[in-house]
Each structure stands twice: as structure tokens, then as C-alpha cells.
Amino acid sequence: MSDSKQSVPFRNPGWAGNTGEFELTEEQVRGDDFVGTRPPDGGHPSVSTSYPYMKVEKEPDAPLFEGAYQQRFEKILSRYPDRQAALLPVLNLAEELRGHVSAGTMDEVAKLLDLPDAYVRGVVTFYTMYNRQSVGRHLIQVCTNVSCNLCGGDEVLAAFLEHTGTEPGEISEDGNFTVIEVECLAACGFPTAVQINSRYFENVTPQDVPPILERLKAEVAASSDSGS
Amino acid sequence: MGYPYSHEKEVRLISRGFGDPAARTLDGWKAMGGYEGLEKALEVGPSGVIDEVKASGLRGRGGAGFPAGVKWSFMPEKGERPHYLLCNADESEPGTFKDRELIRWLPHQLIEGCLIGSYAIGAEHCYIYLRGEFFETTQVLARALEEAYAAGYVGENILGSGVTIDITLHVGAGAYICGEETGLMNSLEGRRGLPRVKPPFPAAAGFFKSPTTINNVETLSVVPHLLTNGGEWYRQWGTEKSPGTKLFCVSGHVRKPGNYELPLGFPMMELIEDVCGGIRDGNELKAVIPGGASVPIMNVSDCLECSLDYEGVAKAGSMLGCASVIVMDETTDIVKQVRRLVQFFSHESCGQCTPCREGTTWLTRILSRIEDGRGTEQDLDTLLDLGEQMTGTTICVLSDSAAAPVASSIQKFRDEYLALIRRGERVGAA
Ligand SMILES: Cc1cc2nc3c(=O)[nH]c(=O)nc-3n(C[C@H](O)[C@H](O)[C@H](O)COP(=O)(O)O)c2cc1C
Ligand code: SF4
Ligand code: FES
Numbered sequence: 001m002s003d004s005k006q007s008v009p010f011r012n013p014g015w016a017g018n019t020g021e022f023e024l025t026e027e028q029v030r031g032d033d034f035v036g037t038r039p040p041d042g043g044h045p046s047v048s049t050s051y052p053y054m055k056v057e058k059e060p061d062a063p064l065f066e067g068a069y070q071q072r073f074e075k076i077l078s079r080y081p082d083r084q085a086a087l088l089p090v091l092n093l094a095e096e097l098r099g100h101v102s103a104g105t106m107d108e109v110a111k112l113l114d115l116p117d118a119y120v121r122g123v124v125t126f127y128t129m130y131n132r133q134s135v136g137r138h139l140i141q142v143c144t145n146v147s148c149n150l151c152g153g154d155e156v157l158a159a160f161l162e163h164t165g166t167e168p169g170e171i172s173e174d175g176n177f178t179v180i181e182v183e184c185l186a187a188c189g190f191p192t193a194v195q196i197n198s199r200y201f202e203n204v205t206p207q208d209v210p211p212i213l214e215r216l217k218a219e220v221a222a223s224s225d226s227g228s
Numbered sequence: 229m230g231y232p233y234s235h236e237k238e239v240r241l242i243s244r245g246f247g248d249p250a251a252r253t254l255d256g257w258k259a260m261g262g263y264e265g266l267e268k269a270l271e272v273g274p275s276g277v278i279d280e281v282k283a284s285g286l287r288g289r290g291g292a293g294f295p296a297g298v299k300w301s302f303m304p305e306k307g308e309r310p311h312y313l314l315c316n317a318d319e320s321e322p323g324t325f326k327d328r329e330l331i332r333w334l335p336h337q338l339i340e341g342c343l344i345g346s347y348a349i350g351a352e353h354c355y356i357y358l359r360g361e362f363f364e365t366t367q368v369l370a371r372a373l374e375e376a377y378a379a380g381y382v383g384e385n386i387l388g389s390g391v392t393i394d395i396t397l398h399v400g401a402g403a404y405i406c407g408e409e410t411g412l413m414n415s416l417e418g419r420r421g422l423p424r425v426k427p428p429f430p431a432a433a434g435f436f437k438s439p440t441t442i443n444n445v446e447t448l449s450v451v452p453h454l455l456t457n458g459g460e461w462y463r464q465w466g467t468e469k470s471p472g473t474k475l476f477c478v479s480g481h482v483r484k485p486g487n488y489e490l491p492l493g494f495p496m497m498e499l500i501e502d503v504c505g506g507i508r509d510g511n512e513l514k515a516v517i518p519g520g521a522s523v524p525i526m527n528v529s530d531c532l533e534c535s536l537d538y539e540g541v542a543k544a545g546s547m548l549g550c551a552s553v554i555v556m557d558e559t560t561d562i563v564k565q566v567r568r569l570v571q572f573f574s575h576e577s578c579g580q581c582t583p584c585r586e587g588t589t590w591l592t593r594i595l596s597r598i599e600d601g602r603g604t605e606q607d608l609d610t611l612l613d614l615g616e617q618m619t620g621t622t623i624c625v626l627s628d629s630a631a632a633p634v635a636s637s638i639q640k641f642r643d644e645y646l647a648l649i650r651r652g653e654r655v656g657a658a
Contacts, residue, residue, distance in 0.1 A: 021234060043370075044374060046377070046382075047374045047397060050399065052361075084418040087418035088398070088400065088418060089398065089399065122420060129360045146554060146569055147480055149565065182361075183572055184324075184521075186324060187325050188322065188479040188485075189487065199364065
């Protein structure tokens with residue numbers, strides 16, 4: 001199956017766009033303008049609530065919620081008929097801030113929303129995107145579902161595990177990476193689809209894995225340089 | 229335009245603007261005739277809107293194909309409880325990747341569709357439920373929605389009409405079952421995404437027990453065009469029973485995978501051979517799943533005469549679903565792919581119904597055993613028997629969906645199962 005990519009006529013390492021028919025740049029398809037930057041804190045409450053954004057640097061001990069996060073929390077509450085309906089967006093916000101949703105975080109969220117602790121735990125465990133344990137600076141999720149699988153998804157997963165030196169779900173020694181398998185990402189026409197933190201990487205082959213990891217390491221270095 | 233490839237046979241109504249970064253902005257959308265449909269809607273009134281949508285024959289694009297105009301007409305008169313429109317952007321059916329493209333290239337088209345839909349059913353609040361993984365996609369939609377609020381298309385007193393409609397983006401957290409309409413409502417209420425027993429139907433008691441309509445992204449994206457051009461106009465494409473165009477998501481072993489907007493009724497083989505450039509490496513076609521992971525698998529002879537409309541695919545023994553055409557060539561290990569699909573359903577089962585919870589687990593175990601060369605012929609009968617018990621016996625159709633690829637693949641590719649069972653031989657294995 002390793003030959004499966006040869007006949008795909010376009011190759012942009014990591015994103016799909018410029019096929020010869022479309023003269024698009026990466027910036028135009030998925031530029032920093034709307035990708036990888038933090039969601040706006042301001043704006044209309046209907047719009048700027050909470051997206052499951054994964055930061056490179058997580059702050060597991062940050063308070064729930066202060067400053068801009070407190071404002072976003074209040075905006076979220078204003079968009080629903082009751083507090084319970086705000087649970088998922090509020091958990092998303094907590095995960096954005098802390099990088100994972102620990103049992104302690106669940107209880108804090110329960111208090112904030114006047115819900116029973118056990119209820120919140122029941123909801124959190126239903127959804128796969130709440131990491132209950134901490135993860136690496138970059139969470140790499142490789143799709144191995146059918147369309148990607150037909151085009152070598154299993155090999156891409158294996159390559160990520162090999163090059164990060166991890167088992168699924170583990171944090172790499174340098175703290176940079178956690179690799180897991182994920183179900184269909186709705187990018188099946190661009191196999192193999194990989195989600196890394198909040199970004200989609202498309203048309204990924206095993207050969208693309210080392211350069212992608214280099215790119216991610218450079219981003220970690222840049223973010224610690226700028227002190228954020 | 230289709231994206232990432234286009235083809236001259238495409239009819240680009242809702243995909244015009246794919247691959248054009250300018251179309252994402254309010255100005256870009258207006259230059260394409262955007263928000264004219266909304267103005268028209270406000271002129272003709274809610275019942276006028278429903279009439280146009282009914283006249284078009286537009287069928288729901290989320291999988292079931294229920295006529296959208298008829299669904300809207302089920303909504304009761306305005307009463308004490310608020311009405312809601314929910315837009316289903318949870319897109320997670322394996323093989324399906326159209327809603328993400330619709331949102332990230334033409335966010336205003338969806339916003340306009342949500343506004344017209346809300347107006348038609350008397351809703352003052354619409355929630356767009358996006359799957360949690362769609363951070364980038366949501367960010368694009370958020371920018372567009374911010375623009376639309378600022379320009380007075382959304383919010384209070386839209387275009388001076390006195391009508392109020394809010395649109396809120398709501399992002400899920402990773403669960404396929406939240407795409408099922410009542411599971412989505414539970415999830416939106418801050419619960420586990422468990423599907424509900426029907427009745428009551430959503431139009432009677434849906435989101436927070438209020439009258440609710442739920443539509444797919446693609447369905448709502450068509451609506452502005454029906455208002456601008458009239459419902460009858462849409463019928464110039466497609467068939468009598470399946471009017472209009474549809475985005476076909478083609479993935480797997482074709483040379484040019486991607487989204488193509490084609491009239492319903494388009495021949496399956498022409499889609500694969502011509503539009504998508506044929507099978508990779510000059511290989512032979514082996515199997516097609518025509519409608520996303522939950523529909524029966526087809527072999528080559530099923531495909532030859534198959535036309536891609538709801539009735540045509542049903543005649544060929546499968547379902548059009550969301551028109552997610554997964555193409556497999558001769559090197560494909562059918563047993564492995566079916567096992568992978570069933571494993572998906574087992575992972576995503578919400579666990580409420582015994583036939584689904586236990587059945588998906590058992591199917592996965594038995595298929596893995598066969599895949600490893602440790603199966604028996606008896607296992608095939610067990611699989612079929614299990615599949616039967618899982619069909620028509622549960623709250624939602626996820627259970628039926630898990631059984632469909634198993635039963636159909638045993639029927640169509642029995643030799644491949646038998647080869648594995650008898651000699652431990654596997655197609656495509658190195
Ligand atoms: C298990 C399951 C998953 C579903 N997932 C989706 C989905 O991701 N997106 C979607 O639009 N519809 C999905 N549906 C269909 C919805 O229940 C519903 O029929 C659809 O959103 C209605 O919209 P429409 O009438 O515009 O097609 C799913 C159904 C089931 C049973
Ligand atoms: S059929 Fe499966 S997914 Fe659907 S409600 Fe029952 S257990 Fe849940
Ligand atoms: S199967 Fe991989 S993104 Fe859909």
C-alpha cells in the first residue's frame with residue numbers, strides 16, 4: 001500500500017490547494033489570518049464564544065476564569081436558554097486554557113454552572129475531545145478511517161509514532177508531541193488527514209512526517225522565544 | 229468551482245466560489261448576488277418561502293433525503309415557546325467532506341440560508357452546531373458572521389424589516405452520534421449526545437422541548453438560490469424525484485479526489501472514470517461505497533448502470549446518503565476496510581440500545597478474528613445473524629448503519645472472506 005500516493009498528481013506537503021488548476025498559496029487557503037491564531041476575545045457574543053483551540057503552551061494551573069477568559073465565559077452564558085447548555089463551550093474554554101480537563105477541572109466547572117459534579121463528569125467522558133490527561137505541546141491526531149486508510153493512513157500513523165519515539169497517547173521525551181489515532185476528520189478527499197492542535201494537515205504521507213515535525217518544533221521554539 | 233479540482237460537467241450553484249478566497253468576504257458574496265435571496269424572502273413572507281422550497285423539491289442533504297419544504301411546514305404556529313432552527317454542521321460520516329468546504333469557502337451562503345430558514349419557520353434564534361475538530365472552519369465562519377452582524381443582516385431588525393434572528397456558533401467536542409438530530413439537541417442542551425426516542429418529533433418538542441427544525445449545511449446552502457431564482461428553476465437539473473444538484477465527495481482510489489457539484493442522476497461510472505480521472509495507477513475498480521460509511525457496499529456490476537440519485541442508488545441495492553462516494557480498487561482488502569468501519573461504529577455507539585452496543589462490539593471482534601486468519605465459515609453466518617438483529621431494533625439508525633457494510637460485503641465479496649478463512653490469504657497484503 002505504500003505506493004498508494006504515487007498517482008495523486010498534486011503534492012503540497014501538509015495542505016491541499018495548489019493542484020495546477022488552482023493557483024492558491026497556503027496563506028490563501030489556510031493562512032495565519034484565520035488559522036492557528038487565537039480566537040478573538042472581543043466581538044459579538046454569538047460569534048466569539050469558544051472554539052476548541054489548543055495552545056502550544058498549556059497552563060494547567062490557570063484559574064477558571066480571569067480577565068479575557070472571564071469575559072468570554074460570560075458571553076457564552078448569554079447565548080443559551082440556561083446554564084447547563086453552556087457546558088460544552090465552557091469545557092472547551094477550560095481545555096483551551098489548561099490543555100486538558102482533569103477531574104478537578106470538571107468539579108470547578110460544575111460549580112461555575114451550578115451542576116452536579118457527577119453530571120459534568122458523565123458529560124466529559126462522553127466526548128473524545130476532552131483530554132483527561134495532559135498531552136504534549138502538539139497533539140497529533142491521525143485519521144485512519146476508511147478513505148484515509150485506503151490511501152495509507154496506518155503508515156502515516158506509524159511514521160508519526162516512530163519519529164516522535166512514542167506509543168499512542170504518550171508524551172514524547174521533549175514534551176513536544178502526543179500522537180493518537182482519530183476517526184474521520186471530514187477531509188477524506190485529502191488523505192491522509194491529520195489534525196495537529198487546531199490545524200488540519202492534509203495529503204500527509206510518511207515522507208512528510210519528518211519535515212512536519214521540524215516545522216512544529218520550530219513553532220515551539222518561536223513561542224518560547226516570544227515568551228508567550 | 230469544484231475543489232481541489234473542477235470539471236466541465238459540473239453545475240456550480242452552491243460550489244461557485246470554492247477555491248476563491250475573495251468569496252469568503254461579505255463583499256465577495258454580495259458580488260455573487262449574495263443576500264438577494266434574503267431580501268426576496270422578507271418580501272414574500274414565511275409561507276412564500278416555504279412554497280418556493282417545496283416547489284424546488286429540494287431534499288435534505290444530511291443523509292435521509294427528506295423534502296426540506298415539507299419538513300418546514302411541519303412547524304406549528306407561533307405559540308408560547310420559541311422556535312429554533314438548528315444547522316447540522318457536525319459532519320463526521322466517514323467519506324463525507326462537503327460541509328467543511330461549503331463553510332470555509334462560502335460562509336455567507338450558509339448564513340443567508342440559516343436566516344431564510346429561521347424566518348420561514350418563525351425562529352428568532354438559530355444555532356449552528358459545528359463538530360469540535362473544525363477550529364479553522366469555525367474561525368472562517370466566525371469572521372463572516374461578525375461581518376454579517378455588523379452589516380445588519382443578522383440580529384435585531386434585519387434590513388429594517390422588524391424581524392429579529394440571531395445566529396450562534398456552537399462547537400461540539402468529538403462524538404459522531406451528535407450528528408443524529410436528537411443526539412445533537414441533547415448535546416446542545418449540555419448533555420451527553422444520546423439520541424432520543426421519537427415521537428415526540430423535533431417539530432413538536434425538540435431543543436429545550438420547543439418546536440425545532442434541523443437541517444444540514446448543504447440543504448441550507450441551497451436555499452438562498454431558490455429564493456433568488458425561484459423554486460421551479462432548481463428542477464432544470466436532476467430527476468423528477470431527486471431534483472437539483474448535489475455535491476459529490478469522492479475519495480479513495482481515484483486520480484482526482486474532491487468535491488464535484490453535479491446534477492442528481494449523474495452516472496456513477498462517468499463520475500469515476502471521467503470526472504475523477506479514473507482509478508489510480510490504471511488499476512481496476514473493485515468496490516464503491518456510494519453514500520458514506522453507513523450504506524451497503526457495491527461491487528462493479530452494481531455500479532455499471534447506477535445513476536446517482538436517491539432512487540437510482542436504491543435500485544442498485546444501496547443508498548445515496550450524503551453522496552460520499554468511496555472508491556476502492558483491486559488492491560483493496562475488503563475485510564480489513566469493513567472491520568475498520570465497524571470498529572468506527574463500535575467506538576461511536578452511544579451505548580443506549582443493547583443490539584447496537586453489544587452488536588458493534590461483537591461484529592468488530594469476529595471480523596478481526598477473520599482478518600487474522602482465525603475465522604470459520606460459521607462466523608459468516610453469525611455476522612449475518614447479528615446484523616439482522618441489529619437492524620430496525622434500536623433508537624437511532626447507527627446500529628443499522630454498522631450492520632449494512634458487513635451484510636453487503638459478505639454477500640458481494642464472500643470469496644474474499646472465504647479465502648481468508650480457508651487459507652489465511654489476504655488481498656493487498658504484502
Ligand atoms: C448516526 C447518525 C449520524 C448523523 N450525522 C449527521 C451529520 O454529521 N450531519 C448531518 O447533517 N446529518 C447527520 N445525520 C442526519 C440527521 O439526523 C438529520 O437527518 C439531518 O441533519 C437533517 O437535515 P436535512 O433534512 O437537511 O438532511 C446523522 C444521522 C445519524 C443517524
Ligand atoms: S442505535 Fe446505537 S447509537 Fe443509536 S441510540 Fe441506540 S445505542 Fe445509541
Ligand atoms: S476518512 Fe480520513 S478524513 Fe475522512
